[in-house]
Amino acid sequence: TAGLMTMGYAGASTKFEEGSHIESILPKKDRYARLTSNENPFGPSASAKKALKAAIDDSFLYPREYRQTLMSLIAKEEGVTEDHILLGAGSSELLHAAARVYGGANGKVLSADPTYTSLVRSAEMMGSEWVKIPLDKQFDHDLSTMEYKVKPDISLVYLVNPNNPTGKIMTGDEIISFCDTVSAKVPVFVDEAYWDYMENPKGSTTTACIKKGANVIVARTFSKVHAFAGLRVGYCIAQPEVIKKLAKEGPRNTLSGPSMSAATASLVDYEFIKYSVKMNNEGKKFVYDVLEKTGHDYLPSHTNFILFPIAMESEDFKKKMLAKGVGIKSMNVAGQDYCRVSMGKMEDLEMFADAFKQVISTKI
Numbered sequence: 001t002a003g004l005m006t007m008g009y010a011g012a013s014t015k016f017e018e019g020s021h022i023e024s025i026l027p028k029k030d031r032y033a034r035l036t037s038n039e040n041p042f043g044p045s046a047s048a049k050k051a052l053k054a055a056i057d058d059s060f061l062y063p064r065e066y067r068q069t070l071m072s073l074i075a076k077e078e079g080v081t082e083d084h085i086l087l088g089a090g091s092s093e094l095l096h097a098a099a100r101v102y103g104g105a106n107g108k109v110l111s112a113d114p115t116y117t118s119l120v121r122s123a124e125m126m127g128s129e130w131v132k133i134p135l136d137k138q139f140d141h142d143l144s145t146m147e148y149k150v151k152p153d154i155s156l157v158y159l160v161n162p163n164n165p166t167g168k169i170m171t172g173d174e175i176i177s178f179c180d181t182v183s184a185k186v187p188v189f190v191d192e193a194y195w196d197y198m199e200n201p202k203g204s205t206t207t208a209c210i211k212k213g214a215n216v217i218v219a220r221t222f223s224k225v226h227a228f229a230g231l232r233v234g235y236c237i238a239q240p241e242v243i244k245k246l247a248k249e250g251p252r253n254t255l256s257g258p259s260m261s262a263a264t265a266s267l268v269d270y271e272f273i274k275y276s277v278k279m280n281n282e283g284k285k286f287v288y289d290v291l292e293k294t295g296h297d298y299l300p301s302h303t304n305f306i307l308f309p310i311a312m313e314s315e316d317f318k319k320k321m322l323a324k325g326v327g328i329k330s331m332n333v334a335g336q337d338y339c340r341v342s343m344g345k346m347e348d349l350e351m352f353a354d355a356f357k358q359v360i361s362t363k364i
């Protein structure tokens with residue numbers, strides 16, 4: 001500001017040069033423990049923030065070079081050529097594109113239930129039917145029933161691995177064998193949003209099927225382990241002709257230069273990925289312990305959230321937690337109430353633990 005003042009900018013609009021007016025117009029920061037949306041509070045990484053800032057001065061340019069750099073790095077990391085990749089503003093944009101391509105008026109999208117519903121809901125809005133195959137009693141995918149239900153009228157199979165809201169996985173062998181068989185008949189979309197949290201991500205991804213030529217689409221996001229939920233970066237990998245179809249229906253240069261610059265840095269910041277996973281594991285250990293000590297079951301999670309059954313009506317539970325400043329997601333599955341809690345920072349998880357103990361002891 002001193003510089004601006006001496007250059008003669010001082011005057012009526014000084015506050016605009018200082019940027020001090022932004023405090024009153026930007027969203028207020030949450031004052032509660034937000035454990036609703038599987039965000040990652042341990043980032044973005046220092047390298048991502050540095051790359052983000054480095055790109056800001058170029059914001060007046062269309063971000064061709066930032067796109068190119070990110071595309072070629074993803075291609076290198078995934079071991080495919082660039083025509084196998086499509087970038088989206090978060091994987092949401094790619095799920096929506098897939099719903100447009102495969103979920104038209106006479107479409108039928110087959111998926112497990114419960115699972116993440118963004119793609120199937122978009123498809124339903126476009127007139128498709130959602131063919132739901134319930135998870136089995138252990139909350140695992142019932143892959144044999146799914147395979148059996150894949151008839152020629154199914155237009156897309158959607159799998160989420162690890163699954164949301166359960167945090168459970170299909171092993172590499174299971175899902176690769178399913179995709180190899182089923183994709184010979186129908187395209188299979190595998191949403192690997194939480195993939196990085198798996199013990200053996202490289203051995204569990206279905207990109208292996210794509211490299212063999214299968215009609216499989218894999219979607220990844222930077223929103224989870226890379227902590228980019230607000231920066232909106234995702235990508236998908238598929239056969240070049242599928243990528244062309246998705247691109248036609250979907251994202252057209254929707255990502256910003258700074259976001260792509262940050263993603264380029266974060267993609268290969270392996271130390272940060274390790275750190276994110278480690279902090280997440282510490283959070284899960286803490287929550288498991290709280291649940292065990294209060295006599296609750298839970299599903300051991302391969303993601304950054306934990307699903308567990310509660311002995312209280314789920315909406316009521318959610319409201320009571322919220323009244324104590326803790327946001328969680330609640331749901332009812334097959335008549336049983338559940339809470340899904342995301343891994344926040346330790347102070348947020350401590351707030352969760354305190355609120356949880358009070359809410360369960362005050363149930364009427």
Ligand code: PMP
Binds near residue numbers: 089091223
């Ligand atoms: N897929 C799954 C399974 C998710 O849980 C989410 C977000 N919660 C998304 C995709 C969308 O995330 P984004 O658009 O931020 O990539």
